[in-house]
Amino acid sequence: MIFRNSTNSIFRSKGKTALFTLVIFALTLALSLAVSVWASVAQFLDDCDEYYTTIGLVEYMGTNYPDDDIYDPAMASSLESFDASILTGEDTLINWESPARxxxxxxxxxxxxxxxPDKMLSVFVVGNVSYSEENQLYSAIVFKTLYSSTIEDNKYVYIEEDFGDFEQGHYYLVFGEVYHGYSPILHLRKTSFDNAIVTKNDIEIPNLVDITSDITEGTAYNIPENSILSQVAETLAITNxxxxxxxxxxxxxxxxxxxxxxxxxxxxxxxxxxxxxxxxxxxxxxxxxxxxxxxxxxxxxxxxxxxxxxxxxxxxxxxxxxxxxxxxxxxxxxxxxxxxxxxxxxxxxxxxxxxxFPIGYTVGHAVVKNDRAAEFYGRIESILQDRFQLRIYDQGYSSVAIPYQTILRTAQIVTFVCGLVELAVVILFAFLFVYRQHETSRTMMMLGAGKPRIFAYFIIGAGFIASIATSAGAAAGYWLHDKIIAFVARTAESFTLIDSRYSNGNLTISRTLEFAPNLNWQFFISIGITVFTLT
Structure with missing residues (x-):
């Protein structure tokens, strides 16, 4: 009886019932889409935060930049006054690391x-040395190579005239720089051995050592033990x-x-x-x-x-x-x-x-919070002195995230407005369907219906309208969600901007993360249930 009377009451007011059904449906649909866009974009931005890594690279702009294994005394001097605490004290920073090479x-x-470093430096034994007046060069045969990346045993080599004094029939351990001359035969010229340890210890490196043996020794030549040129050869084999x-x-x-x-x-x-x-x-x-x-x-x-x-x-x-x-x-x-x-x-x-000592020009790199890279850059770049320079590499995060951050704020505003309008409609709905029928409730009370039946009378009517409207709104929201998300993606793509400091394609790669949120039907049902319960 209560159910029939309640449903009859809403059908007697067809215009009002249809209007509120349509309004609640529209608001449920709008709220569903706004909340789904909010949730989808927020989820995407969280995914971006995990997918992208932003670093701030601090380098010294030296005269040989970007040589990655050089030592620059000017950089070493500047580093003495460089205070890394200006970076480590930043709340935009995740961590800071200096090179350890x-x-x-x-x-x-x-x-x-x-x-x-010394690709053409060589140490080897030569013999059968002869001098060519025409070419003003010595020619010799390489008998044994202690170290060389270019010359082999039993090969001819031309030696420059000023290399030293050679005697026929003698064997020599030579150190010099091999180079390609005017013929297929390699040439050898004098050079110095540039090693700071050798210089510090006042070790003299000769270019030419006579190692000819006495005929009684049974060998044509003998390389002395602990020969300094043997140590040069061993050193070159390691450093090169x-x-x-x-x-x-x-x-x-x-x-x-x-x-x-x-x-x-x-x-x-x-x-x-x-x-x-x-x-x-x-x-x-x-x-x-x-x-x-x-x-x-x-x-x-x-x-x-x-x-x-x-x-x-x-x-x-x-x-x-x-x-x-x-x-x-x-x-x-x-x-x-x-x-x-x-x-x-x-x-x-x-x-x-x-x-x-520093190797290369990298001072260090900071891993920065993706969404605060601009803030980090603005603070640090302005206080770096001398030739120190900060570059931001964000893998394309800002060009992707900024449009979606704008869309997220818009979705939050729309959701808030829809919520307020929904609340206003619910209050109006309650006023027209309940408060305006207080005489009906008083009559039912006098007839002995009791509060539970009166409550059921009103709740069944209101619930019938709300259930139809919110169910339809949630279902429509679920059906339209993919189309709205595709529209959001196109909108974000059209508003993509490139800042020369961040995501500059000439300086950094731009990784791509597809905007493909995964909201299931339970999400939209929960919105419908929330609106239904409130209504």
Missing amino acids: TFGYVEGFWRTDTFM NSVLVSSTDNLMALLPFHQEELFFIEGRSFTEEEYTSGSPVAVISEIMADRLEVSIGDTIKLSTAVSDLPGVYNSYWADDGFSYQNNFTVVGITNTVMDKSWYVYIPRATGIPASN
Whole structure:
């Protein structure tokens, strides 16, 4: 009886019933779409925050910039007054890391790149020396090569006239620079051995040593034990085939990895446990792995040397040897980039001593909160002095996020307005369907209907209208959601901007994250139930 009377009452007021059904439907639909856009965009921005990493790279603009393994005295002097606390005290900062680089050597690895420090320097034994008046050159045969990246045993070599005095029938241990002359035969000229350890210890490096043996010794020549040129040859064999060891607490925040210049073709980066415990693990290049004939899980023997003299290649002298040696397990292999093919990356916590002097022009890098990169840049760039410069690399975060942040604020405003209008409609709905019928409720009370039945009378009518309107609104919202999201994506794309400081395509990669929110039908049902309950 109560149900029939209640439903009859709403059908007797068809116009009012239809109007409120339509209004509640429209508001439920608008609220569903506004909240869904809010939730979708907020979810996307959270995904962006995880997908993108923003770094602030502080560099010194030296005269040889961007040489990555040079020592610049001017930079070293400026670093004495550089205060890293201006960065570490920033609340926009996640972490700051200064470079920790070391001269190293991996047993079995050899280099052929153009960045070898002394590629053409050679030490070898020559004999059968003769002088050509026509060419004003000595010609000789290479009997034994102690070190050379270009010349081999039993080859002819031309030696410049001013190299020294040669006698026929004698054998010489020579040190010099090999170069290509006017003929296919290589030439040798005098040069000096540029090594700060040698200079500091006043070690004299000759270009020519007569090592001819007495005929009674049974050999044509004899290389003296502990020959200084033998030590030069051993030193060149290490320095020319050296590696640059880079210790880090966040491999993927280093610029080559962050900008995807380097990427993994096998294996992985370091785990949190490896970073924390300092596990002896390493990431190397593909060309290094090929030459060492190692793969993921194999070990390499890594040696390092640290000197109290500046310059990465001044860290080693054969007579001093290495300061650290250990076996490292290869966990990652990257693509080969020729100017980084000899880099070895390890966790900082391994404790390998780093060079006491800066190597390259990188002062350090900061991992910055994505949405506060502009704030970080504005504060830090203005207080950096001398030749220090800050560059922001955000992988395209700002160009993607800024339009969606604007859309998010708009969706929040629309949701708030829809909520207020919904509340106003509910109050009006209550006034017209309940308060205006207080005489009816009084009559029912006098007839002995009781409060529960009176409550049921009103709630059934209001609930019938609300259930139809909110269900239809939620269903329509679910059906239209994908179309609205596609429209939002097109709108965001059309408003994409490129700031020359952030996401500059000439300086940084731009990663792409698809806006594809995943809101299920339960989300829209919950909105419908909320509006229904309120109504």
